[in-house]
Amino acid sequence: MQAIQQFREQVRQAAAGKTPLRIRGGGTKDWYGGPLPSSGEILDTRIHTGVVDYEPTELVITARCGTPLAEIEAVLAAQNQMLAFEPPHFGDGATFGGAVAAGLSGPRRATSGAVRDFVLGATLMDGKGEVLKFGGQVMKNVAGYDVSRLLAGSMGTLGLMLELSVKVLPRAVREATLRFETSEIEAIRMLNTWGGQPLPISGSCWHQGVLALRLSGARAAVDAAVRSLGGQVMPDCASFWAHLREQRHAFFEGDTPLWRLSVPSTTGAIVTGGEQLIEWGGAQRWLRASSSDAAMIRRLVAAAGGHASLFRGGDKTVGVFQPLAPAVARIHERLKTAFDPATIFNPGRMF
Incomplete structure (x- = not known):
């Protein structure tokens, strides 16, 4: 062509x-x-x-x-x-x-x-x-x-x-979103408990004391989950999840650097002093904090068995992605050389 x-x-x-x-x-x-x-x-x-x-x-x-x-x-x-x-x-x-x-x-x-x-x-x-x-x-x-x-x-x-x-x-035949007022620690506990049950969960979001839980699947399965879990049914839930996906949720407004933390879902509260939003059953956590706190943030997240990326804004000289272990970095370098020997494709976008 x-x-x-x-x-x-x-x-x-x-x-x-x-x-x-x-x-x-x-x-x-x-x-x-x-x-x-x-x-x-x-x-x-x-x-x-x-x-x-x-x-x-x-x-x-x-x-x-x-x-x-x-x-x-x-x-x-x-x-x-x-x-x-x-x-x-x-x-x-x-x-x-x-x-x-x-x-x-x-x-x-x-x-x-x-x-x-x-x-x-x-x-x-x-x-x-x-x-x-x-x-x-x-x-x-x-x-x-x-x-x-x-x-x-x-x-x-x-x-x-x-x-x-x-x-x-x-696409799912039926979707519903439930709303629960709960603390961060309790939300993480609930999500991990539900994650081990045969529930049609397809999305979760905790922010400022409110947990939203999306259910997707067969009509009978979703209706049964709604009855058993309780909570308050959220209207216009499609708009809520679309705004969350596109980061038009209120949490993402403002100029404070946005960090993306990836941790085991069972990890408790990560105390960094910044505002957080929790997704993926506790495994993905968004944090608003200065990029000058990069070392502290990455140290706390690494101690929990995860990694942190400076997702949007801030000083990128601190490194956007979590630094790689030497052995992994060598693998990256060899792959890059094999596919792009002259290093012309998007240099610097990752490491």
């Missing part, structure tokens, strides 16, 4: 001159990750769009990297299906490739899985302009290193994702 040839020429020119390329779709997540390259040019994926293959009965969709994420979701919704990891858009221009590259999942992630769990196959252009194919369109298709899932969350640092195949799921 013409777009692929254009990409190849751009990649080879950048490799020859060892100048950075900034892979970019709609640019809705430009703020995420490390600083953008100060030199080089943009490789715009939006010239490569369209759904390549979609068979609803197979629960798999294949589309090109520049396809608008909203278009993918509309195609699936017409067949009463969805991207179960609920990727945030953070703007109208979000693309399919950008959603996978960022690797961000929404409220349903704790029960349905993360982005990487749904990626079945990928077509990638490496730093030499060569087109490589990994995986396929079925779950059990991997022999050797699972590169297609490795690309999820790679921030475009390994190459240009040309096409992606992901598993989709049917």
Whole structure:
């Protein structure tokens, strides 16, 4: 295709001159990750769009990297299906490739899985302009290193994702959201207790003494859970979860740096002095705190067996992502060299 040839020429020119390329779709997540390259040019994926293959009965969709994420979701919704990891858009221009590259999942992630769990196959252009194919369109298709899932969350640092195949799921027949007034410690205890029971939980959020719990599934299962759990049924719950996914919830307003803490769900309260919002049954915690507190925050989170990322705002010189252990860092370096020997793709976006 013409777009692929254009990409190849751009990649080879950048490799020859060892100048950075900034892979970019709609640019809705430009703020995420490390600083953008100060030199080089943009490789715009939006010239490569369209759904390549979609068979609803197979629960798999294949589309090109520049396809608008909203278009993918509309195609699936017409067949009463969805991207179960609920990727945030953070703007109208979000693309399919950008959603996978960022690797961000929404409220349903704790029960349905993360982005990487749904990626079945990928077509990638490496730093030499060569087109490589990994995986396929079925779950059990991997022999050797699972590169297609490795690309999820790679921030475009390994190459240009040309096409992606992901598993989709049917939309729930019934959804309801319950509201409970409770403390942080009690909310964590409740969520972990419920997590061990056969309940159709698909989302949770605790903030300022209020716990919201989303239930999704068969009508009988959701209605039974509503009766057994109690709480207050929340009206217009779809809007609440959409606002949470897109970070339009009141907690995310303001300029104070936003930290993303990933910890075991059973972890008790993490006392940092900043305001927090808890998701994913206790496993994901958002924190408002100065980036000057980076060492303290990461020390506390590491002691709990987790890691902390400076998600939005603040001084990125403290490191956006948790520093890697030396052995893991070497693996990252070798993968980067294998796919992008001239280090042209999105340098500095991760480490």
